[in-house]
Amino acid sequence: MTVVIGISLGLLVVAACLVLWRMVAGPTPLDRIISSDVMVAIVIAGVGLYSVLARNDTGLPILLGLCLVGFTGAVGVARLLSSPTTVRRLFDRRQAMQDSDDS
Amino acid sequence: MTAEGVLDLFGALLVMAGAVFSLAAAVGLVRFPDALTRMHAATKPAVFGLLLVLLGVALTLRSLGVFLLLTLAVLLQVMTATVSGHLVSRSAHRSGQWDAAGAVVDELAADQEAAARAVPTPDAAQGPAAGDEPPPAGP
Numbered sequence: 001m002t003v004v005i006g007i008s009l010g011l012l013v014v015a016a017c018l019v020l021w022r023m024v025a026g027p028t029p030l031d032r033i034i035s036s037d038v039m040v041a042i043v044i045a046g047v048g049l050y051s052v053l054a055r056n057d058t059g060l061p062i063l064l065g066l067c068l069v070g071f072t073g074a075v076g077v078a079r080l081l082s083s084p085t086t087v088r089r090l091f092d093r094r095q096a097m098q099d100s101d102d103s
Numbered sequence: 104m105t106a107e108g109v110l111d112l113f114g115a116l117l118v119m120a121g122a123v124f125s126l127a128a129a130v131g132l133v134r135f136p137d138a139l140t141r142m143h144a145a146t147k148p149a150v151f152g153l154l155l156v157l158l159g160v161a162l163t164l165r166s167l168g169v170f171l172l173l174t175l176a177v178l179l180q181v182m183t184a185t186v187s188g189h190l191v192s193r194s195a196h197r198s199g200q201w202d203a204a205g206a207v208v209d210e211l212a213a214d215q216e217a218a219a220r221a222v223p224t225p226d227a228a229q230g231p232a233a234g235d236e237p238p239p240a241g242p
Contacts, residue, residue, distance in 0.1 A: 008121075038149070041125060045125050057169050078193070
């Protein structure tokens with residue numbers, strides 16, 4: 001049992017390091033916010049691991065809070081990223097269609 | 104081995120399975136080429152890995168209050184992960200941060216074409232109605 005928990009801890013640490021590398025290196029902001037989502041999932045797994053190891057439920061409200069607010073960052077960044085480019089592209093496409101209709 | 108020991112061992116094994124999912128997502132995040140494929144890897148621990156971890160916690164702690172709290176956590180995660188995944192993928196598609204060559208079908212682009220054709224812009228609605236505004240093109 002202790003061995004299983006130790007292996008899980010090692011897996012989570014390796015996963016966190018890989019995700020952190022992607023968060024630093026990721027070429028676009030979307031990659032970084034996806035990495036941040038995975039990091040939240042890893043932290044949730046770590047809190048669950050602590051609850052299993054220590055056999056108490058003091059970590060469970062933290063876990064619930066993370067599940068509740070973990071998505072807000074992704075939503076905010078996605079809306080921030082998509083709006084200007086989207087408006088610009090739709091405008092350009094309409095203009096192109098209008099020009100082709102007029103000619 | 105007692106029944107409680109078996110339950111504890113199963114709980115720890117389930118948490119380890121969740122950790123394996125997290126590691127798989129991290130490897131996919133590092134190795135996949137663009138934002139949409141990275142998101143495909145990233146959503147696995149967010150729902151199924153979380154389900155495994157919380158099932159392991161519930162098997163270890165074994166009380167009704169904990170079980171209800173964890174059920175609530177899974178429900179919240181399932182509801183919110185869909186929202187964030189939808190918005191992030193839509194943003195990736197719209198800002199062109201994906202590999203269109205590998206796609207089999209692109210329904211959002213077709214829908215956007217149709218929407219751009221269907222919704223009249225203000226100047227498109229006024230232009231043909233006024234008639235005399237655009238300069239006549241020479242023959």
